[in-house]
Amino acid sequence: MDSPSPGGGELERLMQLLARIPGLGPRSARRAALHLMRKREALLVPLAEALTRAAANVRRCGVCGNLDSTDPCAICRDARRDTSILCVVEDVADLWALERAGAYRGRYHVLGGTLSALDGVNPDDLAIPSLLARARSPEVHEVILATNATVEGQTTAHYIADRLIGNEVKVTALAHGMPMGGELDYLDDGTLGWAIKSRHPVS
Amino acid sequence: MDSPSPGGGELERLMQLLARIPGLGPRSARRAALHLMRKREALLVPLAEALTRAAANVRRCGVCGNLDSTDPCAICRDARRDTSILCVVEDVADLWALERAGAYRGRYHVLGGTLSALDGVNPDDLAIPSLLARARSPEVHEVILATNATVEGQTTAHYIADRLIGNEVKVTALAHGMPMGGELDYLDDGTLGWAIKSRHPVS
Numbered sequence: 001m002d003s004p005s006p007g008g009g010e011l012e013r014l015m016q017l018l019a020r021i022p023g024l025g026p027r028s029a030r031r032a033a034l035h036l037m038r039k040r041e042a043l044l045v046p047l048a049e050a051l052t053r054a055a056a057n058v059r060r061c062g063v064c065g066n067l068d069s070t071d072p073c074a075i076c077r078d079a080r081r082d083t084s085i086l087c088v089v090e091d092v093a094d095l096w097a098l099e100r101a102g103a104y105r106g107r108y109h110v111l112g113g114t115l116s117a118l119d120g121v122n123p124d125d126l127a128i129p130s131l132l133a134r135a136r137s138p139e140v141h142e143v144i145l146a147t148n149a150t151v152e153g154q155t156t157a158h159y160i161a162d163r164l165i166g167n168e169v170k171v172t173a174l175a176h177g178m179p180m181g182g183e184l185d186y187l188d189d190g191t192l193g194w195a196i197k198s199r200h201p202v203s
Numbered sequence: 204m205d206s207p208s209p210g211g212g213e214l215e216r217l218m219q220l221l222a223r224i225p226g227l228g229p230r231s232a233r234r235a236a237l238h239l240m241r242k243r244e245a246l247l248v249p250l251a252e253a254l255t256r257a258a259a260n261v262r263r264c265g266v267c268g269n270l271d272s273t274d275p276c277a278i279c280r281d282a283r284r285d286t287s288i289l290c291v292v293e294d295v296a297d298l299w300a301l302e303r304a305g306a307y308r309g310r311y312h313v314l315g316g317t318l319s320a321l322d323g324v325n326p327d328d329l330a331i332p333s334l335l336a337r338a339r340s341p342e343v344h345e346v347i348l349a350t351n352a353t354v355e356g357q358t359t360a361h362y363i364a365d366r367l368i369g370n371e372v373k374v375t376a377l378a379h380g381m382p383m384g385g386e387l388d389y390l391d392d393g394t395l396g397w398a399i400k401s402r403h404p405v406s
Contacts, residue, residue: 007274010253010257010260010261010272011257011261011271011272012267014250014252014256014257015252017249017250017253018250020242020246021221021227021239021246022231022234022235023227023231023234023235024224024226024227024235027388030299031226032224032225032226032227032298032390033224033257034294034295034296035224036254036257037261037270037295041257043224044254044258046220047217047220047254047259048251048255049215050213050216050220050248051239051251051252052255053213053249053338054213054214054239054240054247054323055243055248055251057213058213067214067237067240068214069212069213069214075283079281091232091237092237093233093237094330096233104223106347129282155350162325185230
């Protein structure tokens with residue numbers, strides 16, 4: 001028992017795991033652990049249950065790659081959404097950002113990242129083959145490329161546009177208006193809504 | 204199913220709970236939730252288990268107020284620690300800070316906060332009665348007042364010193380050297396170690 005770890009092994013382990021959440025470092029993980037212990041019934045127990053339930057039930061949608069308790073996800077199951085438009089995003093966070101903006105009522109396709117020669121990310125590592133398959137469906141009339149306005153995002157968008165242009169489907173991209181170097185999840189809803197409304201065909 | 208919440212109810216609830224952790228706001232809670240879903244086996248499941256185990260097993264030490272899986276805590280059970288000195292701290296985070304500094308090998312007493320007329324915190328709302336009882340034990344020769352160098356911390360220390368001085372027990376305070384307005388948990392280990400080594404009697 002030489003120099004016991006603070007709070008015993010269980011609290012120590014909890015702090016180590018909390019410190020691995022993005023946005024929390026070792027110090028804020030300690031503060032978070034103490035806060036959780038203080039709010040045992042109001043926060044700690046519900047959070048443990050929510051994590052357990054999310055681990056058991058939340059999965060990737062087999063159609064679009066969104067995260068949801070059901071597969072297909074609520075968006076893919078929603079009969080009132082326009083099935084003729086696919087909006088291609090890098091990440092689920094970007095899909096959520098567009099949903100918050102409320103300017104889009106079609107379906108989505110989550111790539112799961114961007115192409116990167118440096119990191120060895122090839123088209124087959126992303127949900128690009130399944131996107132090309134979905135875009136070939138006669139039901140789909142338009143594919144909106146809504147990747148981030150970064151070099152990687154635009155490179156990925158160009159790669160996809162090259163594969164799609166010449167097919168029956170119309171390929172569009174989010175309107176300029178996004179700040180250069182900006183990321184979708186950090187835009188305000190107004191800018192995002194404007195960008196989706198003034199999307200333009202890719203020539 | 205009008206405008207489905209992102210990721211369904213379970214993910215939404217997880218994000219709401221994560222947003223209530225100090226250091227995480229709504230946006231970082233969304234990022235944290237996505238990160239957890241991506242690291243399901245490596246982080247989400249272990250974190251859920253650690254929280255469940257902490258909720259079930261970690262409790263306040265009945266002697267000193269520390270948090271540990273056992274009661275009394277590992278520090279109170281450690282026979283090699285000096286039982287003749289009590290170090291009085293505001294919070295468990297301060298106890299941990301002193302343990303990290305490694306300059307103190309006595310026992311602790313966690314007050315659970317500071318006196319505050321404004322917030323209606325009276326001596327009976329803190330672990331002050333139990334401290335006075337412990338300090339009356341013939342085994343205890345010294346009480347170190349290690350509250351924060353804030354107005355509230357020093358007010359609380361003065362109140363306790365007033366109750367203890369005149370008894371058999373020696374009352375000391377952390378050495379000056381702590382920056383004014385600073386909080387114990389934010390000091391570097393060197394300053395903390397120095398402050399505990401050059402503690403002085405309260406006159």
